Amino acid sequence: MHKTQNVITYGTFDLFHEGHVRLLERARSLGDRLIVGVTTDNYDAARGKLNVEQTLMERIENVRRSGLADEVLIEEYEGQKINDIQQYEVDIFAIGSDWEGKFDYLSEYCDVVYLERTKGVSSTLLRSQGTDLIEIGIVGAGRIAERFVSESLFVSGVHVEGVFSRTRERTIDFAERHSLEIAAKSYEELLESCNAIYVATPHTSHYKYAKAALSAGKHVLCEKPITLASSETDELYQLASDRSLVLIEAVKTAYAPGFQRMVALAKSGSIGQVRSVEATFTKLVSGGREMERDGGSILELSSYPLLAILKVLGLNYDEISAMSYKGQTGVDLFSKIDLIYPHAIASARVGIGVKSEGDLVISGTKGYLYAPAPWWKTEHCELRFEDSRENRNFYFKFDGDGLRYEIAEFATMIKNSTFQTYKLSPAESKAITEIQQVALSNARRFGASIESVKV
Numbered sequence: 001m002h003k004t005q006n007v008i009t010y011g012t013f014d015l016f017h018e019g020h021v022r023l024l025e026r027a028r029s030l031g032d033r034l035i036v037g038v039t040t041d042n043y044d045a046a047r048g049k050l051n052v053e054q055t056l057m058e059r060i061e062n063v064r065r066s067g068l069a070d071e072v073l074i075e076e077y078e079g080q081k082i083n084d085i086q087q088y089e090v091d092i093f094a095i096g097s098d099w100e101g102k103f104d105y106l107s108e109y110c111d112v113v114y115l116e117r118t119k120g121v122s123s124t125l126l127r128s129q130g131t132d133l134i135e136i137g138i139v140g141a142g143r144i145a146e147r148f149v150s151e152s153l154f155v156s157g158v159h160v161e162g163v164f165s166r167t168r169e170r171t172i173d174f175a176e177r178h179s180l181e182i183a184a185k186s187y188e189e190l191l192e193s194c195n196a197i198y199v200a201t202p203h204t205s206h207y208k209y210a211k212a213a214l215s216a217g218k219h220v221l222c223e224k225p226i227t228l229a230s231s232e233t234d235e236l237y238q239l240a241s242d243r244s245l246v247l248i249e250a251v252k253t254a255y256a257p258g259f260q261r262m263v264a265l266a267k268s269g270s271i272g273q274v275r276s277v278e279a280t281f282t283k284l285v286s287g288g289r290e291m292e293r294d295g296g297s298i299l300e301l302s303s304y305p306l307l308a309i310l311k312v313l314g315l316n317y318d319e320i321s322a323m324s325y326k327g328q329t330g331v332d333l334f335s336k337i338d339l340i341y342p343h344a345i346a347s348a349r350v351g352i353g354v355k356s357e358g359d360l361v362i363s364g365t366k367g368y369l370y371a372p373a374p375w376w377k378t379e380h381c382e383l384r385f386e387d388s389r390e391n392r393n394f395y396f397k398f399d400g401d402g403l404r405y406e407i408a409e410f411a412t413m414i415k416n417s418t419f420q421t422y423k424l425s426p427a428e429s430k431a432i433t434e435i436q437q438v439a440l441s442n443a444r445r446f447g448a449s450i451e452s453v454k455v
Contacts, residue, residue, distance in 0.1 A: 005031030007092045008084060010075055012039050014052045014156040015132075016062030024068040026115050027094040035088055036063050037075040046078070048399030050408035051156045085109045097179065098153050116179065134158045134411050136221075137182070137190040139209050140200035141165035141174040142289070144223060148198060149178045151403035158411050164190040165201075191216045196414065198250075199223055204294045207232045210247070214239045219246040221410045224303040230434040237426040246413045248406070249432075251303050254311075254424035255405035258378030258396025262371060263311045265394065270383055271364030275344045277312050278361045279305030281376060282334070282351035296332040297350040298324070298439050304376045305348035305360075306432050307424070309339060312362055315431050317341050322439035327353060337439045377402055 009027045013020055013036075028034040038060050044052050054062070056074070063069050073084060081103075085093060090110050095103055097114045106112050134157060138145050141163055149160050162182020165171045175183035184190035187209065191197070197213040199206055199222040207227040213220045214236065226249040227233045240247035253259050266274060281301045289295055319340040324332040333353025339346040349356060358373030360381075367385035371378065383392045409421060420426060 004033055005092065006033050006035060006088060006090045007031040007094055008035040008037065008081075008088065008090045009094045010037035010039065010081065012044055012049060012052055012156065013059045013062050014054050016059070016066070020062075021066055021068070023096060023115060024063075024066060028068050030092050030094055030113060033070045034068060035071045035073060035084075035090065036069040037073040037081075037084065038063060039075045043076050043078075048154050048404060049156065050154060050404055051158075051411055053156060081106060082109060132157065132415060134196050134219075134414055135161040135194040136196045136198055137161050137184070137194035137218075138163045138198045138200060139165070139187060139190060140202075140223075141167075141170045142200060145174070145198075145200040147401050148200065148403055148407070149180075151400055152407055154400065154404040155407045155411060157415070158407060161194045162190055187212065191218060195219065196221065196246075196410070202289060202292075202294055203228060203299050207236065210236050211239065214243060214245055214247065217243060217245065219410070219414050221248055221250050221406065223250045225249075225299055225433060225436055226429055227433055228299075228437065230430055230437055233430050233433040237430070241419065244417070244419065246410065246419055247426075248410055248413070248421060249303075249424055249429045250403075250406050251307055251424060251432075252402040252406050253304055253376045253378065254307055255409045256378055256396075256398055256402055257405070258398050259376075260423065261394070261396055262369070262375075262378050262381045263308075265381070265383065266312050266362045266364075266369045270366070271362065271368055271385075272366030273343070274312055274362055274364050276361075276363040277309045277344070277346040278349075278363075279308045279347070279375075280349040280356055280358045280360075280373075281305055282349070282354060282356045282358055284355055285352040291327075291329070291331055291352070295352070296440075297335045297352045298322075298332055298337070298436055298443075300352055301350035302335070302337060302348055302436055302439070303432055305350065306337070306435055307428070308360055308362075308375075309346040309348060310428050310431055313339075313341050313344050313346055315427060317346075320435055320438045320442075322443035324439075324443040324445065325354065326445060332440075332443065335439065335443060337435065339435070 007027050007030045040056055060072055063072050092111045093106050094113045094115055097116050100114045103112055152158055152160050162180050162184050163174050164184035164187050172183045182193045196219040199209045206222055210220050210222045281304045317339040322337045324335040327333050334351035337348040360371040360375040362369040369381055369383055371381040377398050379396050379398045381394050
């Protein structure tokens, strides 16, 4: 007697489209009966899924209307898959290949099948259906681009369409490994295939690629530093404004909920008037692009501590001074940037060849805020006072690598036709560029006199 083969799959199924249909069809073909789990809003939030637009009931109805599910479940908590598989005597667990390896632990209970993604489904077919999809092209195929593709899976309504890099072999390899439809032979081809661009190239080329994309009418999410000159940053934001396009700098910390709450705590008056901000970010790097002439500690890392300083103390600094320790190649391996305000002082310390305690201390007239490393992935901070019994701890959520937060903000701005965000304003991006430019131009080696630069 034939035993019924039960297949189960899970998903958010937001803005149900032909790609979802294809996935369910392929899952159903593996057995006799298909069970589909639809995630709740709370579980989506808990696992870091952002920008889900439809309600749970709408998403369940999407699946039911497809006629492909014999039964629809609600997935509410971490670990539920194990219980569902046992309760419903599931033989096969099926999921898209984007998640390959993540669910291997379920092989103890049933067969695990990763279904190859059908190229072009989430783009061509969705366009024909009129779905409001943000199609992103990536320029650059390095480590940050790899993480970007993975993190984009956690943001509803976006799809990475294709990639272009300077090396053809690397472009093809990247596209194949991530099942992207387009392995562009030129940047122009990539621009034609999408409505938004993520710039993830070496620092010196950010301006060129961002300007070309904006000129072609594409929204731009540009890796930090957005440019190497304040005049170029001004030009890009003006071009975006003139063309009613979204342009934001990809400093992931700025868009993380925990960082925003931490800044609000510091400025709420709980620690009194802020008189000092000290922010440190170091990591040891033995080679690679960070150690090349267009790398260095200032360009690689200073965006994070400068962001914290500007968010807490504002843009009205009076003086910038900097000191750097440089290696034999002339690359700054450790740097200290000081800002003087009318009412406060600030210091940003960054290093790629020197290791230090990477904490954030915001000092006030009543107490201070302390955030341990990695404060740029904000999960915890503490308000500390003279009387330690008054100390308070705060804990925040930070999912994955954090890139999903900047992707979600980028997508939301495009969908809502909002061209500036308080999370990282054009003025703040311009200030970061200016400070970095001054620091690079005027930093003194250890042991030399430090000169202040009036601004």
